[in-house]
Amino acid sequence: MLHRLARAVFGTSNDRLLKAYRKRVPAIAAHEPALKALSDEALAAKTVEFRDRLAKGATLDDLLPEAFAVVREAAVRTLGQRHFDVQMIGGMVLHDGRIAEMKTGEGKTLVATLPAYLNALTGKGVHIVTVNDYLAKRDAAWMGRIYTFLGLTVGVIVHGLTDDERRAAYAADITYGTNNEFGFDYLRDNMKYRFEDMVQRDFHYAIVDEVDSILIDEARTPLIISGPADDSSELYRQVDAVVRVLVQDASTYEKDEKLRTVSLTEAGTERVEAMLREAGVLKEGNLYDIGNISLVHHLNQSLRAHTLFRRDVDYVVRRDPRDNVQKIVIIDEFTGRMMEGRRYSDGLHQALEAKEGVPVQQENQTLASITFQNYFRLYPKLAGMTGTAATEADEFAEIYKLEVVEIPTNLPVARKDHDDEVYRTAREKYEAVIRDIEAARARNQPVLLGTTSIEKSEHVSALLRQRNIPHNVLNARFHEQEAAIIAQAGRPGAVTVATNMAGRGTDIQLGGNAEVQIALELGGMPDGPEKEARAAAIRAEVAANREIVKAAGGLYVIGTERHESRRIDNQLRGRSGRQGDPGASKFYLSLEDDLMRIFGSDRMGGMLQKLGLKEGEAIVHPWINKALEKAQKKVEARNFDTRRNLLKYDNVMNDQRREVYAQRREFMKAEDVSATVAEMREEVVADLVARCIPENAMPEQWDVAGLHEETLRLFGLDLPIKDWAAEEGIDDEGVRERILREVEALMARKAADFGPALMRQVEKSVLLQVLDQVWKEHLLALDHLRQGIGLRAYGQRDPLNEYKTEAFALFNRMLGELRERVTGLLARVELAPPPPVFAPQMTASRLDPAFAGEAGGGETGVLERPAVRRETASGVDPADPATWHRTPRNAPCPCGSGKKYKHCHGRV
Structure with missing residues (x-):
């Protein structure tokens, strides 16, 4: 009662916001007569004037009334459309980083031109995010007439562009594109090895069209870039044949449509075990033995495919015109559109392919992933517009810190x-x-x-x-x-x-x-x-x-x-x-x-x-x-x-992702990473000695053999550790210093052989490659952890807290693995004649699920011994044996034998 009374007297918070915005509309209209009198050239010159005023200390809010009036006049001259006053209010809402709820037909596409132009004046770029390629191209061409008239550049990001075309589009003042394209470009950029290969600029301001569809409906599915994992397509077909018979008897499984879950009954488990044994798939033990975990996974996904997913409801079977092969294409449950190329993860898509009798494509392993929640929170300023957001206002406020403002219609409904x-x-x-x-x-x-x-x-x-x-x-x-x-x-x-x-x-x-x-x-x-x-x-x-x-x-x-x-x-x-x-x-x-x-x-x-x-x-x-x-x-x-719970788990990975990507950019930015690599060597040696020589232990308690074996494995150094341990007064610190001294001497010799410039190049390349490799393995470990962590609840422990603890431990282990692999690879790297130019070989291709079926550039994997090129040593003439004594000892012998110089003509 009191709540209704207060609303009647004071109005809602939405009413109060609209009242404040309405007061600013007359200030915009006041500029209209003067702007109408300007020529096209003089109106377009306003952009240069605004940028000069910004450079002299003016704020965007100071420019807003005149800038909005300029866009309104430009729209009249280019499109024959004049912004309504309610559209001006919508533009101000978007500029303030809020969500404008505007009914269908109220001209949201035109509204976005107001804040887009104003924020593009900073030169930092504005992204306008649409739900599909058609709208991105349409709006960029349609509204682009306003921007180009005013002297701004417009880019559009759609499927099929090259990196150079993407880079040019992102360099524009205003860039249109889909949420998938923006997200995948971000992930791909963080898999590049050079800054000049990256396509995106630093994030500044984004306007999300149909914000409810993108930030709510699609937020449950993360964007994933993946590379092929082990091929198990035949197993999917074998399991599908069994499940196809099993689901004809409803007593063998229990289905909960509300929760979208399905599980085998006791009778179903017994029957499926018998059928799998008969088919030769279950070779030993029962279904839930530890050695059959992979089989259980395939069985569960096949059961889900047959009982929870329906053809022409959740997916369609469609012949791809590019290769004339039938494929499963997912249907967006909210828009009814085909999500071309998007694939269900965790083997579910393969199970559907087996169910429908189309070619089963290889499973993929995650190389990089991000949710839309976490991607769009990277923007310092975010706004959105849609016809329907008020029902999800709480979620927008909690997840994105976005306030929903309902904009009245221009004419009564x-x-x-x-x-x-x-x-x-x-x-x-x-x-x-x-x-x-x-x-x-x-x-x-x-x-x-x-x-x-x-x-x-x-x-x-x-x-x-x-x-x-x-x-x-x-x-x-x-x-x-x-x-x-x-x-x-x-x-x-x-x-x-x-x-x-x-x-x-x-x-x-x-x-x-x-x-x-x-x-x-x-x-x-x-x-x-x-x-x-x-x-x-x-x-x-x-x-x-x-x-x-x-x-x-x-x-x-x-x-x-x-x-x-x-x-x-x-x-x-x-x-x-x-x-x-x-x-x-x-x-x-x-x-x-x-x-x-x-x-x-x-x-x-x-x-x-x-x-x-x-x-x-x-x-x-x-x-x-x-x-x-x-x-x-x-x-x-x-x-x-459900979405909030998923986000809590993803936030754990997101913190780690931000740390890894930031560190990766630091490595890419640095001309010389030798200090970082040297620090890693010290930590690896310290950890090695700590593992084999317990604190305050007597020499006879040391694991001398283990320490010798590890230094040989990691660095290729055959050190007299047994003799050192026999010396009187030696301690773990002394052993650590001696090992480190030998390792540093080894690296100094390599640096001298390679030449300083090449050594820096090798260190940087190996560091980036190994970081990508351990991060990929870490993502796989987190996926496995996430799948089973819910079972901790049976032990009265909070799965989320358990996940945070375990994920932190896995992250620390990943960093340790990174240090050890980088140190070991650099210690063992050798010069080799081929290839003539240093280039990391790629051992796995990555495949956007949004564009599955098309070739992706693989950039993961580390060579055990990266091949490097070194220019001919100064003064060494392959035709003159008298000059060969100047060849570095680890370099190939100039005689062409293929052996190292120290093992051939340089043998002592």
Whole structure:
């Protein structure tokens, strides 16, 4: 009661923010008359003026009113569009590093030009992040006209660019691209060996379009760059044959759809063991013996593939036009789009390939990974925009420290949102939907029908074909025509079936989109009077159709079931009623829908029958809507907990990732890493002596043989440690100093042989290669640790705290391994004639899961003995044996025998 009273008197926090922003709008408008009077050249010169003012100490906030007014005027001159006052408010929200929630059709793409231009004046670069390549290219070309008019440069990052093209795009003032491209470029940059090979600049400011989709929906799946692991494709096929028989008997496994888990029952375990033995896969022991851990993993993934993942819902089988091979392509559960090239991790994708009988691709091992949460938190300033963020405001605030501000619409929303209709069966529900569509078409009202999966969209499409209702299907199978289909979905009587909200980013205009229709129909015609006449006719037809559709009630959105998230439902609903247009929306539900079946009450069906609900009748009541909203809120809260828990684990790795990447950059930046390498040698020798000579131990208690063996293994030095131990008064410190002295002498000889410049090059290259190798192994160890850490809860221990402790210990072990490998490799590195130029050989290729199937450049692995080139020693003439005595002893003999000089003509 008090809360409602306070809100009535003082307004919400959102109201107070909007009030403060509105006060600044007149200051922007005040510049408009003066700017209109300027020529194009004088208006464009404002950019130089702003940059001069920044250099003299002005802040971006000081420039904001005039800079926003300049962008507004430039948009009028280049695009014929003038920013509304509410769009100015949206621009200020984005500039302040907040999320602007703006309804569909309110012009978010145009809003982003305001803060993008203002922040690009610093010269540090602005990233505008979109959900797909199409939108990145479209927005860069469309809005780029404003930026280039004002003298700024625009880049676009899409799939298939070379490193040089990417570097040029990132060097631009404003760069458009997808979240995947930005994230993978970051990971790839941290696998490069030279600064000049890196493509990204330091992070400055990012605006994330459809921020809810990128930072919430896709946040559960990390970006992973991986290289091929051991091939076990045959085992996947063998296990799949067993599981295919097993799942026909429901008593052999237990499935929890709510938690998306499946496990074998006791009877199932016994049966699968017998079947695996018969197939020759389980060779000894029982299934859960330690030697069969890998087999259990394959079995579990195959079981998940058969029971939890459905074709045309979670994935599709599609022939890749590049190599004419069938592949599994994942479907984004939130947008219904195909996630081209993205692969499930941990062997699940291979299990699906075996299930569908397509070629099983090799498993991959993680080389680098990052979550979107941690990637976007690298930006000092982050902002976002979407039509639906308020329902996830708590998550944005907690994870990203981003405040959501709801921006009012330019014109009042005229859409009518009807109460849901609930039927007992899916059949009755679909019959009601078809009747409603027929009624809408009879009054010339266009319909947008939303489904939750490809399977259901094709089912609805089949029902529409039976009734001879013409329609377009928009799902992952037809994503190439997405923009064209959505653009024409507002024509009189048009019916468009859309999987979730595929098509986000393209407005549905009542009557159709004249410009898209002109581009499609007249794109191939030469410019001239005939083309202009036909274009004018198309515009007139669209204008007439618009009035027909408005009279029919605008776009009618029908949802065929509720999604787990209210936000996805709101996205569908928000397609109707843009810019004050009329519109309507209604959701049709049945007790057989996934949300009702999994999260609803089991007794509801029986209760509705007792209440006398007849065949084909629906229950319609506002209480139903509220009950469903409560169920959705519970699911959203559970999903948030899942993401928050995943982030807590990933934060542990993220701290280590930042440390490793920062250290790696330091190594790359340094001209000379010899001091670091020398420090590593000292620590390795100290650790070696400490392991073999316990503190305060008598010489007879020393592990002399072990110490001798380790110095021989690591450094190739055969030292008289046994004689040293026999000396009177010798202690561990004395042994350490002697070993270190011998090792330093060895390295000094190598440096003299190689020459200082080459030695520095070898040290730096080996250091970077070994760091990459141990980091890759560390990531694998963390993956294995993460999979089993939950079991610690059975011992009344907090898995997260256990993970932190174990991960820290693994990190320390990784650093120790790094020091030892670098020291050992440098101690054993030798000169060799081939290859003529020093180049680290790559032992593993890395493969972006976002672009799987395409060649990736491998940059992991360390040579046991890196081959190096050394110029001919000064004064040594291969044709004159009299000069050969000047050849360094470890260099190849000039005679061409292939032996070292000390073992050939330089033998003493």
